[in-house]
Amino acid sequence: MRIVIIGCGVVGAAVAYELSQTPQYSITVLEKTIPAQGATGAALGIAMGVISHKVKGRNWRLREASLKRYAALLPELAAVTGQPVPHNAQGILSLCFEAADLTRWQSLQAIRQEQGWPLEIWPPAQVATVCPHLRLDTVVAGIYSPQDLQIAPKALTEALIAGAQQRGVTLQVASPVVGFEQQGDRLEAVQTESARYEADWVIVTAGLGSADLTQQLQDLGEPLPLVPVLGQGIRVRSPQPLGLATFQPVINGDDVHLVPLGEREYGVAATVEFPEDGSVMPLPQEAALATLWQQAIAYCPPLRGCEILETWYGLRPRPQGQAAPVIKLLAAGSNVILATGHYRNGVLLAPATAQAVVDLLAAESRRDKG
Numbered sequence: 409m410r411i412v413i414i415g416c417g418v419v420g421a422a423v424a425y426e427l428s429q430t431p432q433y434s435i436t437v438l439e440k441t442i443p444a445q446g447a448t449g450a451a452l453g454i455a456m457g458v459i460s461h462k463v464k465g466r467n468w469r470l471r472e473a474s475l476k477r478y479a480a481l482l483p484e485l486a487a488v489t490g491q492p493v494p495h496n497a498q499g500i501l502s503l504c505f506e507a508a509d510l511t512r513w514q515s516l517q518a519i520r521q522e523q524g525w526p527l528e529i530w531p532p533a534q535v536a537t538v539c540p541h542l543r544l545d546t547v548v549a550g551i552y553s554p555q556d557l558q559i560a561p562k563a564l565t566e567a568l569i570a571g572a573q574q575r576g577v578t579l580q581v582a583s584p585v586v587g588f589e590q591q592g593d594r595l596e597a598v599q600t601e602s603a604r605y606e607a608d609w610v611i612v613t614a615g616l617g618s619a620d621l622t623q624q625l626q627d628l629g630e631p632l633p634l635v636p637v638l639g640q641g642i643r644v645r646s647p648q649p650l651g652l653a654t655f656q657p658v659i660n661g662d663d664v665h666l667v668p669l670g671e672r673e674y675g676v677a678a679t680v681e682f683p684e685d686g687s688v689m690p691l692p693q694e695a696a697l698a699t700l701w702q703q704a705i706a707y708c709p710p711l712r713g714c715e716i717l718e719t720w721y722g723l724r725p726r727p728q729g730q731a732a733p734v735i736k737l738l739a740a741g742s743n744v745i746l747a748t749g750h751y752r753n754g755v756l757l758a759p760a761t762a763q764a765v766v767d768l769l770a771a772e773s774r775r776d777k778g
């Protein structure tokens with residue numbers, strides 16, 4: 409079975425990696441530039457599973473499936489590629505500033521306990537012992553999730569695609585998809601500027617680019633509108649580790665994350681900036697970045713003494729009119745699968761998305777044969 413995957417961000421790479429375990433599949437990944445240059449290249453890779461307030465339904469099932477898969481996937485990738493994928497397994501600590509929010513955290517803790525996931529609620533004094541760098545006078549509790557993690561998105565994507573290539577997947581870089589050949593309600597081939605790829609199945613993992621591609625495929629199924637939501641971040645270097653060198657979790661205060669990156673470097677991210685009314689593309693707002701920085705300094709004052717190494721931004725693909733992510737057939741009976749629109753959680757959800765695609769493809773193949 410010939411499968412063409414369009415786009416090699418973290419989602420396309422994860423799909424290629426998981427599908428490559430089926431030897432009957434002949435897989436080609438077509439990437440417009442090089443892997444991990446889109447949203448994936450701008451992400452910090454925080455995997456907020458247990459600490460998210462999603463407790464049931466598809467969104468929780470995907471988060472939980474990803475967390476479980478990551479536990480095996482990271483050592484597997486290290487073994488396959490000979491290189492560890494940098495990740496932080498010291499958990500996520502979320503600061504709670506409102507006493508009124510504590511009840512919500514306590515009920516989440518009870519649900520997680522039933523689901524078999526630990527979630528700890530620490531009084532400020534306990535937070536102070538392990539995180540002496542944080543300003544805690546307005547903090548009522550620290551919510552600590554030891555099993556959530558953070559993974560370096562570029563290294564992860566590169567490891568996934570390298571692992572897939574070792575199992576026979578072909579990656580074509582600098583190969584933007586520009587057109588399709590159709591026969592009835594099925595695609596027959598995918599065209600880049602310089603080549604044509606015949607396909608039994610096409611999987612669209614093109615992030616924001618998926619909107620244009622589904623527009624081109626509108627004879628086969630509904631186009632998928634995606635809104636670009638801009639996120640800015642700041643990378644800094646501290647003269648010494650912030651807090652204890654032995655305990656460097658990801659810290660979250662009011663949705664502003666402080667992410668240890670090793671070598672006394674930290675990422676502070678990310679703003680959430682929608683396109684202004686009437687515009688299709690948001691531009692990075694200086695004021696939003698300044699607010700992010702002030703919010704981070706408010707709970708972590710030693711950031712003031714850090715050297716700012718760079719600021720960056722990226723665009724998150726947010727589906728319009730349906731929940732993120734979109735993992736489904738373009739239309740019943742078509743041979744196109746959409747695995748895209750991951751908005752703020754593509755790194756977290758890539759393994760579960762890949763598994764969902766594997767399952768969907770297997771189910772459709774059985775149906776075709778039946």
Ligand SMILES: Cc1cc2nc3c(=O)[nH]c(=O)nc-3n(C[C@H](O)[C@H](O)[C@H](O)COP(=O)(O)OP(=O)(O)OC[C@H]3O[C@@H](n4cnc5c(N)ncnc54)[C@H](O)[C@@H]3O)c2cc1C
Binds near residue numbers: 419584756
């Ligand atoms: C600042 C910021 C911080 C973030 N932090 C986190 C985080 O901490 N945790 C988390 O889970 N998520 C985070 N995200 C979200 C995450 O980055 C995305 O959800 C995820 O990267 C989406 O992955 P993707 O593979 O679908 O898309 P992308 O990474 O955008 O990859 C799509 C690929 O498709 C290619 N492509 C597009 N069109 C075509 C075409 N026509 N032909 C061929 N190739 C094509 C592109 O070149 C690109 O390489 C963050 C995002 C931003 C911007």
